[in-house]
Amino acid sequence: MSMLQRLTESRVWRALVRQGVSATNRNRILLVMDNVFLHLHSAKTRSRNLELSSTYFLGAISLVLFGILTLSGLLLMLYYHPSVPQAYHDMKELQFVVSNGLFLRNIHRWSAHAMVFIVFLHLLRVFYHKAYLPPREFNWVVGVILLLLTLGLSYTGYLLPWDQLAFWAVAVGTNMAEATPLIGPKLRYLLLGGNAVGENALLRFYVLHCALLPLALAMGVAVHLWRVRKDGGVQGSSGRYGSRRQVKP
Ligand code: HEM
Incomplete structure (x- = not known):
């Protein structure tokens, strides 16, 4: 008997995957429906x-x-304290003392740059294929929220490295938020937890970055992928699969 068999x-396997893998249509559907990790697949x-x-x-x-x-963010959290000036020292320690710390930090940093870039390219692809038209218009809006959450992250x-670049970037960004008509000053106060970039701002940005925004993004992505299935799968380059087809939610 082979290892795979x-x-x-x-x-243990049968407890997790209750249906066999015989290739009938009924079985394929049962296999997907019965497995929590597969239920997003068609x-x-x-x-x-x-x-x-x-x-x-x-x-x-x-x-x-x-x-x-x-994953890399969770590992970074093991070495990081969101307090002034400890945050700065933690980043220096990661860079010069912790083994593979610089590698870990760079993985996180470069993946973040890449994600902003790729999500934007994904938006362009969707636009180019006119996949924002019905029945996919709801998913387009979910996508815009995902883009905003990605930029928010x-x-x-x-701010988290608490170096000069971080400090002044957040000072400038929150000053720009202050220019919003009517709610500007309140928005800046809300973001910073005070009138200046300090300990409160660092804590707020930390909670947003490590808990609230990733959770919102994960939930948004779940809705997004579920919607891709409900809207009839991905629309290919020729648009042959009826972008205007209305599918009941
Ligand atoms: C965290 C960010 C995002 C993730 C992880 C994500 C993921 C995906 C995946 C896996 C698909 C199916 C395969 C594909 O089309 O590549 C998809 C489809 C789609 N996405 Fe996104 N997406 C994100 C952001 C966005 C943004 C910013 C938009 C537009 C504003 C968008 C709009 C759409 C639409 C309309 C579809 C359906 C496309 C079709 O049917 O051809 N998504 N997304």
Whole structure:
């Protein structure tokens, strides 16, 4: 008996994957419906939708980058205290003392730059394929929220090293927020937790960056992928699969 066969016939495997893998349509659907990790997959996928020209894999790459950022971010949290001036020292320690600390920091930093870039390219791809038209207009709006959350994560992460670049970037950014008509000064106060960039601002940006925004992004991505399925799968480059087809939610 091969290793694979032994694994798929073990009790643990059968407890997780209750349906066999026989290739009937009914079984395919049951396999997907019964598994919490698979329920976002469609039971059947048009081979066209998997072609490079349909998506350029940009949505999937954004998702992988979000995964890398979450994992590397969690590891960075083990070495970081959101307090003044300890935050700055923690980053220096990561850079010069912790083994592979610089590597970890750079993985997080470069993945963050890449995510902003790739999410934006994904938006351009969707626009180019007119995939913002019905029935995908709701998912377009979800996408815009995901883009704003991605930019929010990028901005809040910028303050955390607590160096000159971080300090002045947040000083300038929150001054710009202050220029918003009517609510400007209140918005700046809310973001900074006071009138100046200090300890309170660092704590607020930390909570936003490490808890609130990633949670909102994860929930948004779940809705986004569920919607891709409900709207009839991905729209390929020729638009052959009826971008105007109305599908009941
Ligand atoms: C965290 C950011 C995002 C992630 C992880 C993500 C992920 C994905 C994935 C995996 C797909 C299916 C495959 C593909 O089309 O590449 C998809 C489709 C789609 N995305 Fe996104 N996306 C994000 C941001 C956005 C943004 C910023 C927009 C536009 C404002 C957007 C609009 C759409 C639309 C309309 C579809 C359906 C496309 C179609 O049916 O052809 N997404 N997304």
